[in-house]
Amino acid sequence: MRAQEWWRRSTVYQVYPKSFKDSSGSGEGDIRGLTEKLDYLQKLGIDIIWLQPVYVSPQHDNGYDVADYCEINPEFGTMADFDELAKEIRLRGMHLMLDIVVNHSSTDHKWFQQARQSKENPYRNYYIWRDPKPDGSAPNNWQSKFGGSAWQYDEATGQYFLTLFDKTQADLNWENPAVREEVVKLMTFWADKGVSGFRMDVINLISKDQEFPEDDGSLPPGDGRRFYTDGPRVHEYVKDMYKEVFGPNNMVTVGEMSSTTLEHCIRYSNPEEREFSMTFNFHHLKVDYPNGQKWELMPYDFEQLKQLFSEWQTGMQAGGGWNALFFNNHDQPRALSRFADDGEYRAESAKMLATTLHGLQGTPYVYQGEEIGMPNPYWNDMSELRDIESRNMFKILQEERGKTAEEALNIIRQRSRDNSRTPMQWNDGPQAGFTTGTPWIKVDERYPEINVESQLADPYSILNHYKKLIALRKSVDVITNGRYERLDEGHPQVFAYARISTSETLVVVSNFSARQAVFVLPEAFADVSLEGSAYELLASNTETTPLLQREIELSPYASYMWVIR
Ligand code: TEU
16 A cells, blocks of 8 residues: 555544533633544544634635635634644644635635636636526526525526535536636645545535536435536546646545445545545435435335445445545434434444444544534524524425424424534543533533543544554555455344454444344354454444454344454
8 A cells, every 4th residue: 555545544533623522611622622622532532633714704604604714714713723722733643634615715705705706807707607597587497405595596697607515605617617616726825734534525426517407306305406417527536636626745535425336436535546545425324315305204224224334345446446434424314323323222323333434444434422422402593503504404495395393393393413523521520521611502411421531541432442442454454455344144133244364354233223232243264263363343232342243142232343364
């Protein structure tokens, strides 16, 4: 493996700064708060810290609406605070990854403020403007991912501008070389400050079909329409960014790929393509979307979850791509509540999900709070929620989809991005040690028993389970390079797979149910002298670990990882 692919053995920790740690008493997390917690992340074994947007922003979409790409939002601190953070991260041998949000900017950005002044303004074509249809309606029927039309009418110049997300997030026009030059400049600014990598927000949306075709509904529905994903020039644009910034600075990069395909992700992440280091795809996080619809409810499809993991493991391996592995992020409900049990078997479930994910090929991402088993909070009413997507959908579900207020609230409770945005729970003190002020969003009431401090000393805590997994990835080569092979064939409760290399075999067996399960290893393992094998065991739900044998019994949400040599 080429030295520059050090990140294939790394683990990334995702920090949602608004909810991580508040050092000032403002009720919102800030940069200095993160700096205070670097020793905690270093002891966990974290290699890369992904810091989500802290740029100047009106915060309509919590920072994903950027109004100045090279200045720090005063709510998060100062550039001096940022420089201190970057220095302290480097001193601890860790790396800093920043979020780059360049599919769109805030309408508060000075580029947009210029562009909207006149059709002749030099910044006009930094954005996507189109004339109304003859009847005055929007240029086409594209819908924003946050609900409503993706086109906003600008009275002053009599044109519409494109907003694939909130109406205050104007899509940048990547067809314009001046925009591409601006992006290279802003990324170089942060690379020159010692940032080691970038997470590229919805980067597969930047190239649009310049015909702006109507959405004829022929493509599979989803949270992102396929017709504006992976557009005609997207790989060209990404290769340019690699050539100008990622390559010369030897950066680790991850593309967030909404509604993408395996074929594109191979192209985006095969090192020979010189595009990204790795990609996020979301297909495994839609197995509880009826017909791909996020805002409808159904139990998740366990077999589909396993099939998707297997398809992407074998497909990306065959194509030389590299997966960003994740179950959680700031846009998703907590996986613990979604795919397992956040009640009686909370600890077992959290460790089972961790073992299942961290044995796969790719670079694992730990989202803040995941490592201590934070579940979805309980939302009493809509006044407690902050997310723009959730607030828009509460209206749309009632006004356009015939739901009662209670039905809409119930859907929001399960789907809202705020489920993952409540403050990090540090201890059992006031506001879970997150702030001495009033938090911008409520702290989950279970923080007295679910917090970092209560788990640090317990060698069998969820937190220390993550620590073991992160360390194992660095010492056991088969986790990075082993061939993936699914071992269960449609087992109703168990997901089992192996990772195989010439010298080692990893076996992971996980019970995704609240019932006792029995799993029999396939014939191929018959001749492995299991009792005599040298193996390290990583059990998730007991303090002792069973010998690997053909027939494995698993208690509710138990999972085991064996390394056989
Ligand atoms: O999210 C991309 C995106 O498509 C999200 O809308 C996500 O798929 C959806 O919420 C899941 O249902 C990125 C950022 O992660 C998100 O926080 C931003 O709101 C969005 O882009 C716009 O920048």
